[in-house]
Amino acid sequence: MAEIAIKQVAKRFGGFTALHSIDLTIADQEFMVLLGASGCGKTTLLRIVAGLETPSQGEVWIGGRRVDHLPPRERGIAMVFQNYAVFPHLTVFENIAFGLRMKKLPQQEVEGRVNRTAELMHIEQLLKRYSGQLSGGQRQRVAVARALAMEPDVILMDEPLSNLDALLRLEMRAELKGVLAASKTTTIYVTHDQVEAMSLADRIAVMHQGHIVQAASPVEVYRNPAARFVGSFIGNPPMNFILATKAADGSWTVAGLTLPGPKSDKQTIEFAIRPEDVDTGTEGLHATVRVVEPLGPHTLVTCDVEGGLFRAILESNATVAVGDHLRLLPKPDRIRWFDPETTNAL
Amino acid sequence: MSTVELSIAAPEARKAGNWLLVATVILLCIWVLLPIYLLIVNALSSPEEVTAFPKRFFPSFDFGSLSFFINFAGVARALWNSVLVATLTMLLSIGFGAPAGYALSRFEFPGKETFRFLVLMTRAFPLPLLALPLAVMFIRTGLDDTAIGLALVHTTLALPFAVLITFSLFSGIPVELEEAAWTLGCTRLQAFRKIILPLALPGIAASAVFAFTISWNEVFAAAVLTIENRTLTAFLLQSLGESPLYLKFAGGAALVIPALIFIFTVRKYLFAMWGIANR
Numbered sequence: 001m002a003e004i005a006i007k008q009v010a011k012r013f014g015g016f017t018a019l020h021s022i023d024l025t026i027a028d029q030e031f032m033v034l035l036g037a038s039g040c041g042k043t044t045l046l047r048i049v050a051g052l053e054t055p056s057q058g059e060v061w062i063g064g065r066r067v068d069h070l071p072p073r074e075r076g077i078a079m080v081f082q083n084y085a086v087f088p089h090l091t092v093f094e095n096i097a098f099g100l101r102m103k104k105l106p107q108q109e110v111e112g113r114v115n116r117t118a119e120l121m122h123i124e125q126l127l128k129r130y131s132g133q134l135s136g137g138q139r140q141r142v143a144v145a146r147a148l149a150m151e152p153d154v155i156l157m158d159e160p161l162s163n164l165d166a167l168l169r170l171e172m173r174a175e176l177k178g179v180l181a182a183s184k185t186t187t188i189y190v191t192h193d194q195v196e197a198m199s200l201a202d203r204i205a206v207m208h209q210g211h212i213v214q215a216a217s218p219v220e221v222y223r224n225p226a227a228r229f230v231g232s233f234i235g236n237p238p239m240n241f242i243l244a245t246k247a248a249d250g251s252w253t254v255a256g257l258t259l260p261g262p263k264s265d266k267q268t269i270e271f272a273i274r275p276e277d278v279d280t281g282t283e284g285l286h287a288t289v290r291v292v293e294p295l296g297p298h299t300l301v302t303c304d305v306e307g308g309l310f311r312a313i314l315e316s317n318a319t320v321a322v323g324d325h326l327r328l329l330p331k332p333d334r335i336r337w338f339d340p341e342t343t344n345a346l
Numbered sequence: 347m348s349t350v351e352l353s354i355a356a357p358e359a360r361k362a363g364n365w366l367l368v369a370t371v372i373l374l375c376i377w378v379l380l381p382i383y384l385l386i387v388n389a390l391s392s393p394e395e396v397t398a399f400p401k402r403f404f405p406s407f408d409f410g411s412l413s414f415f416i417n418f419a420g421v422a423r424a425l426w427n428s429v430l431v432a433t434l435t436m437l438l439s440i441g442f443g444a445p446a447g448y449a450l451s452r453f454e455f456p457g458k459e460t461f462r463f464l465v466l467m468t469r470a471f472p473l474p475l476l477a478l479p480l481a482v483m484f485i486r487t488g489l490d491d492t493a494i495g496l497a498l499v500h501t502t503l504a505l506p507f508a509v510l511i512t513f514s515l516f517s518g519i520p521v522e523l524e525e526a527a528w529t530l531g532c533t534r535l536q537a538f539r540k541i542i543l544p545l546a547l548p549g550i551a552a553s554a555v556f557a558f559t560i561s562w563n564e565v566f567a568a569a570v571l572t573i574e575n576r577t578l579t580a581f582l583l584q585s586l587g588e589s590p591l592y593l594k595f596a597g598g599a600a601l602v603i604p605a606l607i608f609i610f611t612v613r614k615y616l617f618a619m620w621g622i623a624n625r
Contacts, residue, residue, distance in 0.1 A: 015493075050529060051529075052525050053531075054526070071533070072525075072529045073528055073529065073530070073531045073532060078529060079525075079526065079529040081525070081526060083522055085520065085522040085523050085526035087523060087526075088523075088545065089544045098527070098530050099530035102536075103531060146526075150530065156529075265446055
C-alpha cells in the first residue's frame with residue numbers, strides 16, 4: 001500500500017520559483033502522469049518525491065510515512081531515468097541485481113528476481129552484455145527491469161520513452177502499461193508527450209509554470225479542461241478559442257451565431273470547441289477555408305473565423321476547397337466557455 | 347566571371363596552404379624530436395663516441411655511458427630521492443585534487459568560480475619568487491632538505507592539474523548514474539565507491555602519473571630546497587659543470603625517457619583536460 005501525498009510543496013532556485021505550493025494525492029496503485037511543457041516543473045516535482053531534490057517547503061508522504069527528510073534509498077521508491085542511467089561497468093545482470101545486492105538478499109533470491117524481471121522485459125538473452133553493447137531500446141528495458149526487480153512501492157519515471165524513436169516508443173508504451181499494471185505499484189510518470197499521457201494514465205496532472213492546472217482522468221482533461229491552457233495544450237490540433245460577446249443574459253454571440261451560455265457580468269468571454277466537435281451545415285460560425293489537409297480517416301480544414309485561425313476536423317468525404325465559405329455548427333454539449341481574465345472554465 | 351576566377355584560384359591556394367601545413371608539421375616534429383633523438387643516440391653510445399665527430403646515425407648500443415652514470419657516486423641515492431618525492435607528490439596531489447575536482451563537478455557553492463580561478467592562479471607565481479621565503483620558512487619549521495618538504499612544493503605545482511583533470515573526468519560521468527545508485531539503496535559514499543570510482547579510476551591513475559611526472563622533472567625548487575637529499579634533477583644540475591659530456595647525456599636520458607613514457611600512456615586524459623577530442 002503506497003499512497004503518495006504531496007502537501008504544499010514549493011521549490012525555489014535562487015530567485016526563480018519552479019514550483020508554487022503543489023498539493024497532489026496519488027492513490028495506491030494509481031498511474032499518475034505529470035504532463036507539461038519543458039520547464040513547467042514536472043521533473044522537479046518528481047525529483048522531490050524521489051528525494052533527489054529538497055523542497056523549499058512542504059511535505060511528501062509515501063504510504064503514510066513522511067519522507068521528505070529521508071534520503072532516496074529509504075523511501076521505498078525506484079526510478080527510471082530519461083537517459084536510462086545503466087551502469088556502464090556492470091553487466092545487464094549486475095545492473096538489475098545492483099539494488100538487490102544493496103539489500104543484501106541471498107544469491108538465490110537475487111538470481112530468481114533478476115531472471116524473472118529480465119524475462120518480463122524480454123532481455124533474458126542480454127544478461128551477460130554491457131550497456132555499451134545495447135541499443136537505446138534495450139537499455140531502456142534494462143532500466144525498467146532494474147526498477148521492477150526492487151519490487152518497490154512506488155516507481156518514478158522521468159520521460160523514459162523520450163529518447164527512443166517513434167516506432168519503438170509506441171511498442172514500449174503498450175508494454176510498459178501492461179507490465180506496470182501487473183506490478184501493482186503506484187507510478188508517477190513524467191512526460192511532455194500528451195499522447196503518451198493520455199494512453200498510459202489513470203489520471204493526468206497538467207502542469208504549467210510551476211502550478212498543477214488540472215488533475216483528472218484523461219477523458220475529463222480532454223473533454224472538460226479546467227483552464228484555457230489545458231484546452232490549448234492537450235489535443236492535436238488543440239481546442240479552438242473565439243471571443244464571444246454578450247447578446248443577452250446567458251446568451252452569447254460567436255462569429256455570427258448566438259448560443260446559450262453561462263451567466264456572467266462580463267461583456268466578452270471565450271468560446272471554445274474541439275476541432276472534431278463541429279459539423280458543416282446551413283447555419284453556424286462563418287468560416288473561410290484557408291488550408292485543406294486530407295489525412296485519410298478525416299480531413300483537417302483550417303479556416304478564418306473572425307480574423308483568427310479555426311481548425312475543424314471534417315469527414316474525409318466532405319468536398320471543401322480553399323476559399324469556400326462554410327457554416328460550422330458546434331455540437332452544443334461539447335461547447336466550453338472560459339473567463340478571458342482568469343482563463344478558468346466557466 | 348568571378349566564379350571562374352575563384353575556381354582557378356582556389357586549388358592553387360589550397361595547394362600552397364597544404365605545403366605550409368606540411369612544412370610547419372615537419373618543423374615542429376624536428377623541434378620536438380631532434381633533442382630527444384640526440385639524447386638517446388648519445389646515451390646509447392660509448393663515452394668515446396659521444397665526443398667523437400662525425401656522429402653515427404644509429405647508436406652503437408654501447409652501455410658504457412649508462413653504466414658509468416648508474417655507478418657514479420650519488421646517482422643511485424638521487425634516483426631514490428626523485429622516486430620518493432614524486433610518489434609523495436602524486437599521493438598528495440590526488441588526495442587533495444580528486445576531492446576538489448569532484449566537488450567542482452557535482453556541487454554548486456558560493457565562490458565556485460573564484461575557487462577555480464585561484465586553483466589556476468597558483469601557477470601564476472614564478473617559483474624563483476617563492477623559493478627564498480619558502481626556504482627560510484622550511485628551515486624554521488625543519489622541513490628543509492626533506493622529501494616531504496619538497497613534495498609539498500611539488501604538490502602546489504601539480505595540484506592545479508590534478509584538480510582540472512579530475513574535474514573534467516567526474517564531469518564526464520553522468521550525475522544520473524550516481525542518482526540511480528542512490529535510489530537503488532546506496533549512500534553517497536557507497537555510490538561513489540561502487541559506481542563513480544570504477545569509472546573514474548583510469549583517469550585518476552592518469553592524473554596521478556602526471557603529478558608524478560611534474561615532480562620528476564622539477565629542478566628549481568629541488569635545487570634550492572635540498573642539499574643532502576638531492577633529487578636526480580637537482581643532482582645533475584649541480585654536477586653539470588664538472589661532469590663529462592657522456593654523463594650528462596646518460597643522466598638526461600634517464601630523466602626524459604620515463605617522463606616521456608608516462609606522459610604518452612596518459613595522453614588521452616591530458617587531451618581531455620585541454621579540451622582536445624580523445625584521439
